Amino acid sequence: MPVNTAAIGKSYAPTTYAVGREKIREYAYAVGETNPLHLEVQAARAAGHSDVVAPPMFAAVYSSPAIGPALFDPEVGINFALMVHGGQEFKWGPLVIAGDEIETTVTVKDISERSGTGFYVFESVSTNQDGDTVCVGTWTNIVRGAA
Amino acid sequence: MKAGDSIPEMKVTPDKYLTVRYAGASGDFNPIHIDEEFAKQVGLPGKILHGLWTMAQVARAQTEAGGGPHSLRRLQVQFRGMGLPEHEVTVTGTVYEVRDGVAIVHTVAEQDGKAIIRNAEAEIAVE
Numbered sequence: 001m002p003v004n005t006a007a008i009g010k011s012y013a014p015t016t017y018a019v020g021r022e023k024i025r026e027y028a029y030a031v032g033e034t035n036p037l038h039l040e041v042q043a044a045r046a047a048g049h050s051d052v053v054a055p056p057m058f059a060a061v062y063s064s065p066a067i068g069p070a071l072f073d074p075e076v077g078i079n080f081a082l083m084v085h086g087g088q089e090f091k092w093g094p095l096v097i098a099g100d101e102i103e104t105t106v107t108v109k110d111i112s113e114r115s116g117t118g119f120y121v122f123e124s125v126s127t128n129q130d131g132d133t134v135c136v137g138t139w140t141n142i143v144r145g146a147a
Numbered sequence: 148m149k150a151g152d153s154i155p156e157m158k159v160t161p162d163k164y165l166t167v168r169y170a171g172a173s174g175d176f177n178p179i180h181i182d183e184e185f186a187k188q189v190g191l192p193g194k195i196l197h198g199l200w201t202m203a204q205v206a207r208a209q210t211e212a213g214g215g216p217h218s219l220r221r222l223q224v225q226f227r228g229m230g231l232p233e234h235e236v237t238v239t240g241t242v243y244e245v246r247d248g249v250a251i252v253h254t255v256a257e258q259d260g261k262a263i264i265r266n267a268e269a270e271i272a273v274e
Contacts, residue, residue: 023172026171026172027172027173029168029172030165030168030169030171030172030173030200031169031172031200031203031204031207032159032204032207033207035210035211035215035216037215037216038216053216054216055203055206055207055210055216056206056210056216056219056222057199057202057203057206060173060199060202060203061172061173061174064173064174064175065174081189084226085198085199085226086225086226087223087224087225087226088198088199088202088223088224088226089221089222089223089224090221090222091220091221092219092220092221095216095217138223
């Protein structure tokens, strides 16, 4: 059975994520960040930021509420028992700072199949409260035996 | 930075409870990352690292080489195999080219001599 490609192009309702200072610090500690811009308000302010700066990969945190509904959409039809995260790309714009509100919209970019393996590609576009695009993510999930 | 330069190597050993802390920090509570029994039941050797945590280590090597979080413009990775807690992760990278103020870095994360992130490419702004 080939993969169902009907969901290609489908978009989901945007989510809004309020970026908290302590969440940035918690994330920064978990990934081993030592740059004081992520951990100390004084250091971030001394560098000209209004509050602590999110590490670039914090994109995984503010975009995940938007990615979830797309991954679990029955119309996309991913078999989770067989899914692995195959690849990831992020392109970053202006830095994300504690206090920002990030809106993320996810689209099904592509669904394809090669040699019985399904490739499910999602795009997330995240913008801040000023309308700047802070991150565009391309999420590739692979499902073995999908077809 | 110029073509052929290596970025500083980064080594980090995720401790036994790292995946639990990262699950809380990221919101990804998939039991394959935090439940040893569950992971074994589904045929894994044990709890495995979150791919996005490992990608964050690759990102950290780039921002340290580039001089801060603003320097990382793009990062693209492929995940391969499984990362394991309590095994050292080594991130290395080489500048492929520098063009229009941006260094393209080819980078990899290895554990026990095997790539767990490969074919990764970063763009770092260089002044």
